[in-house]
Amino acid sequence: MFSKNDVLETIAMVEKEHLDIRTITMGISLLGCIRESAEETATKVYDFVCTKAENIVKTAKDLSGEYGIPIVNKRVSVTPVSLISAAFPEKAPLIGKALDDAAATLGIDFLGGYSALVHKATAEYERIFIKTIPEVLATTNRLCSSVNVGSTKSGINMEAVKLMGEAFKEAAYLTKDKDGIGAAKLVAFCNAVEDNPFMAGAFHGVGEADVVINVGVSGPGVVKHALEQIPDADLTEAAEMIKRTAFKITRAGQLVAKEAAKRLNAQFGIVDLSLAPTPAMGDSVAQILEELGIETVGGHGTTAALAMLNDAVKKGGVMASSRVGGLSGAFIPVSEDIGMIEAAEKGAITLDKLEAMTCVCSVGLDMIAIPGDTPATTIAAMIADEAAIGMINNKTTAVRIIPAPGKRVGDQVSFGGLLGRAPIMPVHNCDSSRLINRGGNIPAPIHSFKN
Amino acid sequence: MRAVVTVTGKDKKGIIAQVSAFLAEKGVNIEDISQTILGEYFAMIMIADIKDAKEELSVLAQECAQLGKKIGMSIYMQHEDIFNAMHNV
Structure with a gap:
């Protein structure tokens, strides 16, 4: 049985800390x-x-x-x-x-x-x-x-x-x-996954059942609030707190996923444990990293803090759900996260740092606006970099980048709603076209030969 | 089926009376009440049996929220499973 405090805690999570089920x-x-x-x-x-x-x-x-x-x-x-x-x-x-x-x-x-x-x-x-x-x-x-x-x-x-x-x-x-x-x-x-519930990358894999319900939970605000209660804790304790919070969030997702599958005559697929931010104040992954002790996201130490966050979320979530899948990690989209938007406006976070961050968290270069005159081969080269990180590290990586037509560094794009807004971020101007025009395949890494 | 009714806000007269009158009218049976007052802050949690309720839980929950607005409190009605899931291993 649950206690009175448990009830009040859940309600506070919804009322003040943006706990929600992000997607069915x-x-x-x-x-x-x-x-x-x-x-x-x-x-x-x-x-x-x-x-x-x-x-x-x-x-x-x-x-x-x-x-x-x-x-x-x-x-x-x-x-x-x-x-x-x-x-x-x-x-x-x-x-x-x-x-x-x-x-x-x-x-x-x-x-x-x-x-x-x-x-x-x-x-x-x-x-x-x-x-x-x-x-x-x-x-x-x-x-x-x-x-x-x-x-x-x-x-x-x-x-x-x-x-x-x-x-x-x-x-x-x-x-x-x-x-x-x-x-x-x-x-x-x-390394795309076949059961991802999050957009824009969701598709239904051929290895799946006819009709499946996958649920994406969220709750960056809940994690941040939990960390605010222990401002002087060491990182071991902070990781433990994130884990426990992720457990609770995921349990809510698991309950909703199972019940939704039952009512919709579908199979229960997976719960995706990703922390997905929105442009709303207090619903930011970047602000969790800042709460851990980095003045502005993008500063040195960001990758370490993100690695810890991502891992702790997974550990709590895996314990809480019978079937975990999808992308399951912390998302770091720029335009959809108020902390990221502010850091990008200040120039505190760059594409290079974002690329480093994608080595330790799920997904990749996400919702980043770049100058409209960026050559297609440069965008392809960014995709190649990101794919290489995924390939070598056995993880899913992705690129969702917007070469905003007619816009330059200093301008801004605004998509509204969940897609948010973003300042145009600078890209390296050196030419990568020779690499891209070579074509062919980058062979699979040696550690892929496990048979 | 059981639901948890949570009423929070600034303490005033007649909160319990109004909430329980509403629940009785809807065919909801209150099984347990616990209440605390911290300074001026009032928090009450009721465990309610809704098997004979006149309406679906999602409708009752909406009506509870409306009643809350009317009397200046925050009122939630939720299926007990959400708390069992989140707070029990």
């Missing part, structure tokens, strides 16, 4: 929707997604009411569309449009899976598919896209890396009237 994401397999033509397939996809996820918004609202914990986002992820459209890749945008329409009908905020998995090589249908991504992102509202360009097991597909550099550039250009928001809905991955 329904993964839906579209493999059974493939028909002879793109048109028939698109119709089937729309109907199927609308039927399977019909009650997701209502169920989330009910659960939120019953447990007294906000459920912020309701989302859907689907089988990578490149597979569904392999027979007619140039018509893949029809399926993208059908998915976007389904998302609007369901009233969900994002739908992920306009994706391709090309970590070893790019098949012809995938090459055509990847080239459709920028236009599709510019003509849809809720659809998200991701491409897996490398893995520890297979190395890095440098042709795909080059294509993605171009895709980011074009996606931003085609949405130039909205600060390049198209690029904010696109992710390049290394």
Whole structure:
């Protein structure tokens, strides 16, 4: 049984510290929707997604009411569309449009899976598919896209890396009237996971069940508040406090995930333990690092503090949930975290430091706005760097970078809502095009040969 | 099915009377009440049986929040499982 203090603590977490379930994401397999033509397939996809996820918004609202914990986002992820459209890749945008329409009908905020998995090589249908991504992102509202360009097991597909550099550039250009928001809905991955509930990188892997519920918990504010109670504790104690807090947060996620799966006739998939910030005050991962003792995030010591935070969150979370998956770690998106935004405005945090931080936490260079005239090959080179970190360290890394059209260092982009705002950050101006234009593969590292 | 009703805010007269009258009207049976006053701060936690309640828990929770606004307190009604999950190993 719980005590009076437990009850009051939970309520304070929700009222004052932004505890919430960040997302309930329904993964839906579209493999059974493939028909002879793109048109028939698109119709089937729309109907199927609308039927399977019909009650997701209502169920989330009910659960939120019953447990007294906000459920912020309701989302859907689907089988990578490149597979569904392999027979007619140039018509893949029809399926993208059908998915976007389904998302609007369901009233969900994002739908992920306009994706391709090309970590070893790019098949012809995938090459055509990847080239459709920028236009599709510019003509849809809720659809998200991701491409897996490398893995520890297979190395890095440098042709795909080059294509993605171009895709980011074009996606931003085609949405130039909205600060390049198209690029904010696109992710390049290394070691992409098949059960990620978070956007923009969610897709439903082919190794998954038909319909699955994955839940992403959150609570940077709760962790920060817990650390504020022990300002003079040593780092061993601080890590312990983070672990205990992560346990509680994850238990709430586990409860909601299991109940949601039951009510939606889906399998319970995983709970993703990521600490996901929002632009709201007090909901920041950067401010946790500052609470640990760094004046401004980006200063020396940031990587160490982040490594500890990320590990402690995982340890607490793994104990709390029967099935953990997704990305599970601390997110460090720039535009979605008020502490990061402020540090970037002051010039305290740079791309180089962010890259170092991605070695010890989940995901990667996330929601970073860079000058619009950055060459596609330079963006590709950033993707290659990040993919190399993921490949060598056996972890998921990603790039979601926005080359904001017409903007320079000192300007700002603003996407509104959860995507937030960001100052344009400087990039290195030296030319990386020779490396990128070489093509080929970066071979898998020696430690991948475990068979 | 049991729910936990939590009432917090500045202490004043008649809080328990108003909250329990509301719950009785909705067919909710109060099984346990504990209450503390710290200075001017009032905190009350009730364990309530809602199996014969006239409405769904999510609706009751909303109505509790509205009643809270009316009487100037913060009132939550939540399924007990959330506390069991978060605070028990």
